[in-house]
Amino acid sequence: MQLIRGLHNLKNHAGSVVTIGNFDGVHVGHEKIILRLVESAKALGLPSVLISFSPTPQCFFGREQATLSNFKEKHQLLSRLGVDKHLLIYFDQDFSKLEAKDFIQQVLLDKLNMKHCLIGDDFRFGKKRQGDLGLLQSLSKAKGFSVENTQSVLCNNCRASSSEIRTLLTRGDLGAVTQMLGREFSISGKIIHGQQKGRTIGFPTINIPIKRKISPVLGVFATTVEIQGSVFQGVCNIGNRPTINGKEILLEVFLFDFDRDVYGIKAKVVFKHKIRDEEKFDSFEALKQQIELDTQQAKAFFKA
Numbered sequence: 001m002q003l004i005r006g007l008h009n010l011k012n013h014a015g016s017v018v019t020i021g022n023f024d025g026v027h028v029g030h031e032k033i034i035l036r037l038v039e040s041a042k043a044l045g046l047p048s049v050l051i052s053f054s055p056t057p058q059c060f061f062g063r064e065q066a067t068l069s070n071f072k073e074k075h076q077l078l079s080r081l082g083v084d085k086h087l088l089i090y091f092d093q094d095f096s097k098l099e100a101k102d103f104i105q106q107v108l109l110d111k112l113n114m115k116h117c118l119i120g121d122d123f124r125f126g127k128k129r130q131g132d133l134g135l136l137q138s139l140s141k142a143k144g145f146s147v148e149n150t151q152s153v154l155c156n157n158c159r160a161s162s163s164e165i166r167t168l169l170t171r172g173d174l175g176a177v178t179q180m181l182g183r184e185f186s187i188s189g190k191i192i193h194g195q196q197k198g199r200t201i202g203f204p205t206i207n208i209p210i211k212r213k214i215s216p217v218l219g220v221f222a223t224t225v226e227i228q229g230s231v232f233q234g235v236c237n238i239g240n241r242p243t244i245n246g247k248e249i250l251l252e253v254f255l256f257d258f259d260r261d262v263y264g265i266k267a268k269v270v271f272k273h274k275i276r277d278e279e280k281f282d283s284f285e286a287l288k289q290q291i292e293l294d295t296q297q298a299k300a301f302f303k304a
Contacts, residue, residue, distance in 0.1 A: 001079040004087045007095075010111050013049075016085075017041040018108060019118040019150075020051040020125060022162070025068030026077035028182040029153040029160035036150065037118050038082045047084040049112055053091045060091045066166055066216035068181075073188060087112075100126025100135055109143060118148045155180045169216050172274030185217070186270045187238075187251060191227075191262050203291050205252040208267060210238070215249045220275045222298035225253055226268040232258055235291070235298040236269060239278035254295065273301045 004010055019037045023030050034050065041048035052074070058065060069077065071088075078086055089095065089107075098106075103126050108114040117136055125131040136147045153160040160180050168177045169185065177185050189208040206225070215238060223236040234255040240248060253269060275297050281287040 001075075001083050002085045003075065004085060006088065006090050007107065007111075010087060010107075012111055013047070013113045015044075015046045015115050016049045016112045017044060017046050017116045017118075018049045018051060018112060018114045021120075021123060022056050023050070023052050023074060023078065024056070024162040025165055025181060026074060026081075027068075027160050027162065027165060027180050028155065031081060031182060032153050033118055033120075033150045034078065034081045034083060036148075040116055040118065040148070041084065044115060046115060048082075049085045049087055049114075050078060050083045051087045051089060053089050055091055057091055057096075060096060064213060065163075066169075066214040067212050068162055068165060068169075068185075068216055070211055097127055100131025101139075102126075103131065104136065104139060104143075109145070114145050116146045116148065118150050120150045120152070166216055172219070174271055174273060184270050184272070186268050187217075188266060188268045189251075190264055190266050193263060203254045203288070203295075205254050206262060206267065208251040208253075208269065210249045210251055215239075217271060218249075219277045220294050221271050222273040222275060222301045223253060224270045224272060225255060226270070227262055227265060232256070233298070233302050234258070235275070235294050236271070237278060254291070256295075256299065273298075 017037060017040050019033055021030070021033075023034075026034075037048045037050065054071065056067075075086060108117070117140075119133050119136060121133045123132065133147065133149055140147050156176065156179065158164060158180075165177055165180050165185075168174075168180065174185065187208065187210070189211065191206045192209055193207070218239050219237075221236045221238070223234055225232050225234055232255045234253045236251065236253040238249065238251045240250070251269060275294050279290070281290060
């Protein structure tokens, strides 16, 4: 899949089939849209183009929210679904002022020469969110393109959406999250040096930075960790470590029966079961006792 970073790198196309959205998490609803995009593009003999934004419009306008996937994770998920091109538009002050009709004309038609568009009836775009499915439909005949309304996917009688997945993660309902994502929720990153305080109480951890302002998960979990093709079981804490007055969100995993130097190596942490919320303890000894209990619960989960 070709990645086009920014409108300044977008060259004129002879034709295309397009869909637009944030696609955070690339859940089962997104997958249905994207597979339909690829199918339509192949039928028309045109490249499929998926448009997303960085930062998201919500984030740009100060409505910060946790992201389910970082950019690299999202791009890899999209690549596996067969999309030809991923256009990443940088959402800045100038772009935020672009009228919906101008976005359609200048980007979708002049640059991408769009022949078919897939869009949900709840999607909004352009200045003050004035663009929608209805606007595209009203312009389609005169401008020479067709529009397809993408239908929502239901999971347990609930519409699959990134916001619903965030709610489920907050509740710790990882089973429902797996159904809606179509895979288990995970966070990937390179293992870094921590403060090594866990070693002082007998629980050395691997540490992975959370490259987002708000984490979609917080608390203590039973997890598996994939490192260089091997899978290890462990107990994970993700939070700001209030017992040591931590400020930044950090993901720490104590792996069972593990003693390897893995600094700088990429790891994938898969969340299996929520054990509890993060707490502040009066002492390191109290924290140690709780981690021992957490470890027992995690091992019991994996044994079951």
